[in-house]
Amino acid sequence: FAPWSDPHAVPLIRVENVTKRFGEAIAVDHLSLDIFEGEFFCLLGPSGCGKTTLMRMIAGFEEPSEGRIALAGKSLAGVPPYRRPVNMMFQSYALFPHMSVEKNIAFGLKQDGLPKGEIAARVGEMLRLVQLEKLARRYPAQLSGGQRQRVALARALAKRPKVLLLDEPLGALDKKLREETQFELMDIQHELGMTFIVVTHDQEEAMTMADRIAVMDHGRIVQVATPGEIYEQPKTRFIAEFVGDVNILEGHVLGQEQGLWRVRSSAAAEPLTIDDPDEVLHQDQAVAIAVRPEKMAIQRDRPEAGSQNVLGGEVWDIGYLGDWTVYRVKLDSGAIIRVTRANRSRYVENPIDWDERVYVTFAPDAAVILAE
Numbered sequence: 001f002a003p004w005s006d007p008h009a010v011p012l013i014r015v016e017n018v019t020k021r022f023g024e025a026i027a028v029d030h031l032s033l034d035i036f037e038g039e040f041f042c043l044l045g046p047s048g049c050g051k052t053t054l055m056r057m058i059a060g061f062e063e064p065s066e067g068r069i070a071l072a073g074k075s076l077a078g079v080p081p082y083r084r085p086v087n088m089m090f091q092s093y094a095l096f097p098h099m100s101v102e103k104n105i106a107f108g109l110k111q112d113g114l115p116k117g118e119i120a121a122r123v124g125e126m127l128r129l130v131q132l133e134k135l136a137r138r139y140p141a142q143l144s145g146g147q148r149q150r151v152a153l154a155r156a157l158a159k160r161p162k163v164l165l166l167d168e169p170l171g172a173l174d175k176k177l178r179e180e181t182q183f184e185l186m187d188i189q190h191e192l193g194m195t196f197i198v199v200t201h202d203q204e205e206a207m208t209m210a211d212r213i214a215v216m217d218h219g220r221i222v223q224v225a226t227p228g229e230i231y232e233q234p235k236t237r238f239i240a241e242f243v244g245d246v247n248i249l250e251g252h253v254l255g256q257e258q259g260l261w262r263v264r265s266s267a268a269a270e271p272l273t274i275d276d277p278d279e280v281l282h283q284d285q286a287v288a289i290a291v292r293p294e295k296m297a298i299q300r301d302r303p304e305a306g307s308q309n310v311l312g313g314e315v316w317d318i319g320y321l322g323d324w325t326v327y328r329v330k331l332d333s334g335a336i337i338r339v340t341r342a343n344r345s346r347y348v349e350n351p352i353d354w355d356e357r358v359y360v361t362f363a364p365d366a367a368v369i370l371a372e
């Protein structure tokens with residue numbers, strides 16, 4: 001499933017050079033984006049970057065100040081929300097407190113004047129989908145946060161929109177429930193084959209669920225790619241730092257040797273060797289080298305002379321997370337970096353301790369170069 005890599009695929013939603021202004025403020029700034037049928041698409045970005053505004057324009061609650069949004073090739077300009085095959089599930093689930101679960105789910109279908117039998121069939125189908133059959137007669141106040149979230153989802157899905165927009169759908173849930181519900185949402189989306197566009201500021205959530213992620217900043221899209229590409233090949237320093245943990249080593253380019261970049265950095269005594277052949281760089285250019293903490297190794301013994309990418313330092317502190325241990329290492333340059341190590345067995349003989357002299361290493365292909 002990768003319609004975005006097919007140049008002939010027709011997007012379900014096309015956002016073309018859209019700008020949205022509120023007075024002087026620019027919420028969305030010349031933004032273009034294609035979303036394909038059946039995609040689980042996440043809009044990810046810090047607070048205020050314009051995610052919700054973009055969603056509200058797709059839903060029809062706001063009109064673009066400039067540019068155009070089309071669905072299956074037809075412009076949506078002037079089409080009111082209820083005439084769009086798009087449904088939006090809001091952050092506050094806005095369930096009707098005086099209606100039972102099944103009445104909540106049936107509400108929109110009744111308004112649309114569907115026959116009674118059809119409504120009952122769809123409500124039954126939705127209750128099964130979100131696993132709330134046993135709670136059909138309860139009222140919202142008698143449900144947990146996670147159950148309410150599922151009712152809201154069922155209600156939004158019951159109308160069978162082509163596109164479901166979800167604004168921070170899991171924001172109200174605690175961490176554990178949120179993680180479980182992420183997988184449920186993916187399963188439901190998969191089963192229905194519907195297009196989901198989810199707004200979140202939680203990068204782990206986006207990584208877990210999305211087919212593709214659009215990372216937004218200041219009303220613009222900075223990168224659209226699969227979670228793997230965003231994490232392994234971030235385009236900018238902002239993305240590298242926003243998605244996952246990262247160490248940034250600053251330096252300048254010495255040149256290229258056998259297809260590998262040589263970079264002088266204060267973080268290491270010897271020039272660094274980086275395998276990032278797609279970058280076009282010139283000598284003396286200032287660059288940032290991004291290395292994820294789990295792609296670095298930490299050892300007590302000095303690596304052999306001639307080893308690549310050796311950073312000497314002292315263990316500043318150690319955090320034990322159960323599945324991982326995080327070492328913060330103060331490099332000889334004074335910079336502090338993070339190295340994580342998976343705890344693969346329960347006992348570690350002679351573990352590295354606070355204040356020890358250590359060497360951090362990483363392979364040339366563990367790093368990416370970001371032009372400054």
Ligand code: ATP
Pocket residue numbers: 022025026027045046047048049050051052053054201
């Ligand atoms: P959050 O994650 O905090 O919800 P967001 O990325 O969804 O943020 P938006 O709600 O789209 O961001 O807001 C983008 C910018 O536009 C913000 O600076 C916000 O203050 C501004 N904005 C949004 N709606 C309006 C409005 N109705 N009137 C004026 N300014 C607005």
